[in-house]
Structure formats: structure tokens, C-alpha cells
Amino acid sequence: MEFRMEAICQEVPETPAVEQEVERGFKSPIRLLTRFFRKSQQKWKKKALERRAKIKGLEHKVREIDMSRAGWKNKAQQLEADKKSLEERLRQVEAERARVQTQMEELASKKV
Numbered sequence: 384m385e386f387r388m389e390a391i392c393q394e395v396p397e398t399p400a401v402e403q404e405v406e407r408g409f410k411s412p413i414r415l416l417t418r419f420f421r422k423s424q425q426k427w428k429k430k431a432l433e434r435r436a437k438i439k440g441l442e443h444k445v446r447e448i449d450m451s452r453a454g455w456k457n458k459a460q461q462l463e464a465d466k467k468s469l470e471e472r473l474r475q476v477e478a479e480r481a482r483v484q485t486q487m488e489e490l491a492s493k494k495v
Contacts, residue, residue, distance in 0.1 A: 409416055
């Protein structure tokens with residue numbers, strides 16, 4: 384025989400018919416069973432709420448970490464792009480320097 388917790392936890396009038404029906408399924412008195420099931424349900428609800436709060440906190444933490452990771456990734460990509468641009472600029476400046484150096488050497492050799 385299956386009993387629903389809500390039905391058991393409700394206030395049951397003390398009638399012999401109800402007591403007999405309940406006693407067939409359980410050996411303990413109904414007043415003790417209702418108290419036990421009510422406390423059990425309250426504990427279960429409390430644990431469920433605590434777990435839900437913990438899950439929510441962990442989900443929030445994961446979102447923050449993902450956002451942080453995305454920010455660092457964007458920053459790293461921007462720095463990599465800046466590095467490539469500076470390396471290209473450095474090559475251009477070195478090429479210009481080499482060209483000016485050869486021109487100076489040519490002018491110096493013509494003066495002599």
C-alpha cells in the first residue's frame with residue numbers, strides 16, 4: 384500500500400476507521416508518523432534549498448570565470464595584433480635605416 388506524504392502529514396482526525404487503515408500500513412502510531420514525516424519533509428526541503436543555492440552560486444562563478452577568460456583572450460589577441468603591427472613597423476624602419484645608411488656610404492665615397 385502506497386501513502387502520499389501530503390496525505391500522511393495532514394491533520395488526521397482521531398477516528399477508529401482512520402487509525403485502522405493507517406495501522407495496516409505502519410506499525411507506529413499516526414501521531415508519531417505525521418511528526419516524523421513532517422520533520423523529514425522539512426529537512427529534505429531545507430537540503431534541497433541549500434543545494435539549489437550552492438548550484439546557483441557555482442553557476443554564477445562559472446559565468447564570471449567565462450567572462451574573465453573571454454576578456455583575457457580578447458586582450459591577448461589585441462596584444463598579439465599590436466605586436467605584429469609593431470614588428471612590421473620595425474621591419475619598415477630597419478629597411479629605411481639600411482637604405483639611408485647605404486646612401487650615406489655612397490655620399491661619403493663620392494666625397495673622398
